Amino acid sequence: MRLGVLDVGSNTVHLLVVDAHPGARPLPAYSHKAELRLAELLDEDGAISDAGVERLVATIHEALQVAEDKGVESVLPFATSAIREATNGEDVLRRVTLETDAELQVLSGEDEARLTFLAARRWLGWSAGRLLVLDIGGGSLEIAYGLDEDPDVAVSLPLGAGRLTAGDLPGDPPEADDVRTLRRRVRAEIAKVVSEFTRYGTPDQVVGTSKTFKQLARIAGAARSAEGLYVQRELTRKKLEEWVPRLAVMSAEERVTLPGVSEGRSRQLLAGALVAEAAMDLFGVETLEICPWALREGVILRRLDHLP
Structure with a gap:
């Protein structure tokens, strides 16, 4: 099966497409990344700025379109410290889900x-x-x-x-x-x-x-x-x-x-x-x-x- 993992990190939003099945080594098929540097888009209160959220939503939209184009059956979207620790992290997650249908799992x-x-x-x-x-x-x-x-x-x-x-x-x-x-x-x-x-x-x-x-x-x-x-x-x-x-x-x-x-x-x-x-x-x-x-x-x- 073809899987996509969408990593919303502190530096990049990275979509990795792999061909995989249980018991076998995942084979990379395609990589798509965008430099976003969310860690540098926080305001004085530790919130991701409005401009930062807009860029994030647009970047995720683009990544999901790439996943569709590459024939991905299932996308595993997750986020790390930048959203986990942002003071408006929950609001950002809701907006991402509303506008892209991607439900980001926030990893500890x-x-x-x-x-x-x-x-x-x-x-x-x-x-x-x-x-x-x-x-x-x-x-x-x-x-x-x-x-x-x-x-x-x-x-x-x-x-x-x-x-x-x-x-x-x-x-x-x-x-x-x-x-x-x-x-x-x-x-x-x-x-x-x-x-x-x-x-x-x-x-x-x-x-x-x-x-x-x-x-x-x-x-x-x-x-x-x-x-x-x-x-x-x-x-x-x-x-x-x-x-x-x-x-x-x-x-x-x-x-x-x-x-x-x-x-x-x-x-x-x-x-x-x-x-x-x-x-x-x-x-x-x-x-x-x-x-x-x-x-x-x-x-x-x-x-x-x-x-x-």
């Missing part, structure tokens, strides 16, 4: 972490042993750890690259004091939850998912996406620590010239790098593997698990 931060962990487990297999999975989104950081398909512990922290850029790094390039202040805050937030994970023991493998980790690995020397999904890509803490101070003094326009960095994500890259560096340091991670599957694939896999 823990749901995001667990579904992303499921995707990483299925990609890497049982031989990976105890997994620690890190995912940096636009609005939040998800961390999950476990031996099975459902993690033993999963948390979500408000440390997304888009959120932090909009709230803490207004300059382009940012002021050095702002970078230092954000670095301290990020490390303090992550340090609060480290003990929840370390009591389960040292992971056998550490995985990073999300566009942020992929871009950081690419500028640190990992293979291009054009070389295929099955090429192993890694990010070392040593390389990341070398890049953070360089990113801190670059403008968004200068970061776009780096390999693998998109224009839409260039401003957020420094905040994402600070979060990645802090997580790897505080969890004692020297090297992590980049996993091409993440939340969207987790949603699809969970749906397939429940088909008769």
Whole structure:
């Protein structure tokens, strides 16, 4: 069957079309995405602006039309932290349903972490042993750890690259004091939850998912996406620590010239790098593997698990 997963995230609205059936690997058939950056469209009260809601509705309309054109039998629409935490989130959901017929399922931060962990487990297999999975989104950081398909512990922290850029790094390039202040805050937030994970023991493998980790690995020397999904890509803490101070003094326009960095994500890259560096340091991670599957694939896999 042909499924579509519609991910209304903090950075993008992404429709992933896959051909799938229970017991088989979902095969990507088409991808359609629009940069919306909802995390940056909040007003002073934490509400998504009227203009932002209008753009969201129009973008979902377009994605649903693409799904129809591609022969999708069923669309799984969901939303993450940007709508979950917006003060007018319920009103936004009602308007989306009224104007598009799409009933967005709002995932909790823990749901995001667990579904992303499921995707990483299925990609890497049982031989990976105890997994620690890190995912940096636009609005939040998800961390999950476990031996099975459902993690033993999963948390979500408000440390997304888009959120932090909009709230803490207004300059382009940012002021050095702002970078230092954000670095301290990020490390303090992550340090609060480290003990929840370390009591389960040292992971056998550490995985990073999300566009942020992929871009950081690419500028640190990992293979291009054009070389295929099955090429192993890694990010070392040593390389990341070398890049953070360089990113801190670059403008968004200068970061776009780096390999693998998109224009839409260039401003957020420094905040994402600070979060990645802090997580790897505080969890004692020297090297992590980049996993091409993440939340969207987790949603699809969970749906397939429940088909008769």
